[in-house]
Amino acid sequence: MRKAYVALGALVVAGVIAASSIFIVDEREKALVLQFGQIVGVKEEPGIGFKIPVIQEVVKYDDRILSRDMAALEVIASDSRRIEVDAFARYRIADVEDFRRATGSGGERQASARLDSILRTAIRKVLGTVSSAEILSSDRDALMQLIRDVAAPEADSLGLQLIDVRLKRTDLPPENLEKTYERMIAEREREAADEIARGNEAAQRIRAGADRTVTELVSDAQRQAEIIRGEADAERTRIFAEAYGSDAEFFDFYRSLQAYRRALESGNTSMVLTPDSDFFSYLESATGNAE
Known part of the structure; x- marks a missing residue:
């Protein structure tokens, strides 16, 4: 009976030792086998692995893609503006x-x-070489x-x-917003004045060209x-x-009729002529008396 208990105890100890020497790695993990803090084995594929109980330990790490959200930091752009x-x-x-x-x-x-320290250094290094407009843009x-x-x-x-x-968010510090807005308004007003001046100059050129x-x-x-009038004359x-x-005689007659028409128009000044004037030569009858 005593031997049976000893055999059973030995079996249990062997089972515990065997169980503690086996570890499982799933597809989301990678594992290291450490012995007294030193790496003695790597298990990167999913499945069953083995280690020496007590002497060795297994450390598992996540093999998935991980995310790291950083705390907000302030950078100084190349134009000395804080972002x-x-x-x-x-x-x-x-x-x-x-x-x-x-x-x-x-x-x-x-x-x-x-990783936070590395990223902060890289962000400040890169964003410090570009203008605030580039940092604040959507692209x-x-x-x-x-x-x-x-x-x-x-x-x-x-x-x-x-x-x-x-980069999730890029904003100006609250204390700089008002000054930034004022500067943006001044820049837009200056651009508008330049456009108006260029427009007025272009309009003047167009008017001068039209004139x-x-x-x-x-x-x-x-x-x-x-030329046409001269040619017509x-x-x-x-x-x-x-x-x-x-x-020639008909031409003289025609010219006389034209003169009569102009002279005898309504409202013309009265004329005093002798009866034998050449002006009435075509108004005389065959007997020589004016009609």
Whole structure:
């Protein structure tokens, strides 16, 4: 009976030892086997692993993509304006051995503090080289990529793969907002005044050009009118000359009728002429008496 108890006890001890020598790693984890604080094994694939009970221990780390929200920090842009920035990063533990050596027993808590310091330095370094307008604009993809590139080498030294850095919010400090608004208003007013001045100058050029064009058109029209008038006068003279040459007596008669019409129009001044005046030559009867 006593032997049975001893065998059962030995079996239980063996079971406990066997159970304590087995560990399981799922697909979301990576594991290190430590012996007296030193790394003696790495388990990165999901499944069952083994260790020496009591002497060795297993430390597991998250293999998923992790997020880190940073506290707001103040940066000074290249134009000496202060900007408040909120950012967050996404990363994963890429090398568990480097991660353990860099953070020791502090693990993810220690890594988060170190990563915050790295990101703050990178953000200040990058944003300090650009203007506040670029930082405050909605198109900041290039800036965020540059921050990630600057911070990535130091993150690698911690065994971390820095996947992405995002600027959530970029604002002016409250005490600077009023001055900024005033400066923006002054800049817009100056731009508006410049535009108005350029518009007035352009309008003056257009008016001057229009006036010059009008003068040229009127001058050309008058010149052409004088030419046409001169040609018409010449044509009239030619016609009169031809008419006179064809029948001089009829031409004289026609000219006399024109003179009678103008002289005898209503309202004309009275004329005193002798009866034998040549003016009435075509008004005399066949007997020589005026009708």
